[in-house]
Amino acid sequence: MKDGRIFKNLFGVSLLVLVLIAGGLSPAAEGPAAGGLSVVTIEKIDGRWTLLRNGQPCFIRGAGGTAYLDALVEAGGNSIRTWSSSREALDKAGEKGLTVCLGLRMAKPRHGADYTNEEMLRKQRERIAEQVVALQDHPALLLWAIGNEVEHEIGPDGRALVWKEIEKIARRIKQIDPNHPVITVIAGAGEKVQEVKEYCPSLDALGINSYGTLPHVPARLERYGWEKPYLITEFGPRGWWEAEKTEWGLPIEDTSTEKSRFYHDVYKAGIDGKPNCLGSYVFLWGNKQEKTHTWFCLFLPDGTPTEMIDTMTFLWTGRWPENRAPQIGRKEVYAVEGVRPYIFRPGEPVWFAVDASDPEGDPMTVDWDLRPDESDNPATGGDWERRVSPIEGAVLSAESVRARIQLPAEGGNYRIFVYVADSSGRAATANLPIRVE
Numbered sequence: 001m002k003d004g005r006i007f008k009n010l011f012g013v014s015l016l017v018l019v020l021i022a023g024g025l026s027p028a029a030e031g032p033a034a035g036g037l038s039v040v041t042i043e044k045i046d047g048r049w050t051l052l053r054n055g056q057p058c059f060i061r062g063a064g065g066t067a068y069l070d071a072l073v074e075a076g077g078n079s080i081r082t083w084s085s086s087r088e089a090l091d092k093a094g095e096k097g098l099t100v101c102l103g104l105r106m107a108k109p110r111h112g113a114d115y116t117n118e119e120m121l122r123k124q125r126e127r128i129a130e131q132v133v134a135l136q137d138h139p140a141l142l143l144w145a146i147g148n149e150v151e152h153e154i155g156p157d158g159r160a161l162v163w164k165e166i167e168k169i170a171r172r173i174k175q176i177d178p179n180h181p182v183i184t185v186i187a188g189a190g191e192k193v194q195e196v197k198e199y200c201p202s203l204d205a206l207g208i209n210s211y212g213t214l215p216h217v218p219a220r221l222e223r224y225g226w227e228k229p230y231l232i233t234e235f236g237p238r239g240w241w242e243a244e245k246t247e248w249g250l251p252i253e254d255t256s257t258e259k260s261r262f263y264h265d266v267y268k269a270g271i272d273g274k275p276n277c278l279g280s281y282v283f284l285w286g287n288k289q290e291k292t293h294t295w296f297c298l299f300l301p302d303g304t305p306t307e308m309i310d311t312m313t314f315l316w317t318g319r320w321p322e323n324r325a326p327q328i329g330r331k332e333v334y335a336v337e338g339v340r341p342y343i344f345r346p347g348e349p350v351w352f353a354v355d356a357s358d359p360e361g362d363p364m365t366v367d368w369d370l371r372p373d374e375s376d377n378p379a380t381g382g383d384w385e386r387r388v389s390p391i392e393g394a395v396l397s398a399e400s401v402r403a404r405i406q407l408p409a410e411g412g413n414y415r416i417f418v419y420v421a422d423s424s425g426r427a428a429t430a431n432l433p434i435r436v437e
Helices: 013-022 069-075 087-095 118-135 156-176 192-199 214-223 256-270 308-317
Strands: 040-045 048-053 060-064 079-081 099-104 141-146 182-187 205-209 230-235 277-282 349-353 364-372 395-399 402-406 412-422 427-436
Touching: 040 141, 048 277, 060 099, 060 230, 069 308, 079 087, 079 277, 087 099, 087 118, 099 118, 118 141, 118 156, 141 156, 156 182, 156 192, 182 192, 182 230, 214 230, 214 256, 230 256, 256 277, 256 308, 256 427, 364 395, 364 402
Parallel strands: 060 079, 060 277, 079 099, 099 141, 141 182, 182 205, 205 230, 230 277
Antiparallel strands: 040 048, 349 402, 364 412, 395 402, 412 427
């Protein structure tokens, strides 16, 4: 970091810019030659928006998360997205030849942030400005992403306050760092797109998180008058809010095979070949608990890659991996015995099965577990959820693709998970939400 770049900014970025200029340094850091920083621009070439990095076209084949970067490179990925600013993430990505859409965290009204509190907003602006000053010269930096779904679950008046604040932050970032585009990330492509267009003219592009409705994004952007480029900053399977439900309201998760097909179809419909799209970030290149520990994850908690990575490899490279993951044929795990679907008596041992196969005919191993189900918890927008552990001793026996599961004596909601792995070390997954009455 150049002398004079790190200091406590008490009077705003305008003072910062003056100090840098007085010290003989411009905010642009004298272009790519200074410290090897990248210069990223967005230009319209042959009728389509194009992201240029150091003058070279760069379509984003990205993933959300900072884990398993070797696997990302092997699959044909070229970028990662973070949800907060991190030099460590930039360093890790840069070592692998990856770029970073770097998140600048904003306080969220749904978590209690008051966007009429000028002192809170001032501190947030200064924190973000300091992060930009500290990281703007990193060669792995691709884009600045202001906030993530900050507007989620608030009304139009509250959103207007958020948009106005994002515009102020965007203008500040561009004063400090003219070498990297600035976006914000919103949930879905509805009427909020029109609001962003009105309130945030300084943004270079728009980041959109979209799952089941991704095929409709290009048409919705056109409907709401968005003329700048866009990125799909999160996409993946149908979300838990979009899935079918059991009769008592639990979301039914797709199998990994259904997810893989869905990834392919929505990528083709909303990302690939779209003239205003700069690329995308698949979610999540890692593992987290969100309704279940498998719903949005391309890896199992122990790091086992799932068959969705095969699909992303094909989408990014045009080639399938030499050895593909197992696949699950039937929609869900099912009870072998003739009992009422999804609902069982307490304390019973019940046989469950899964229809699984391997494309190369490799031998498969099948593991099962039973967990308490908390998919009806109120968390939303990717907020933290407690991990749910398997119930010890619930799997009485397992043979081939069948397992005998001891159901709990205590009534409630549970979920049976199955993991089918082959000799290449990739897995397919499925689960069945059940109710014990």
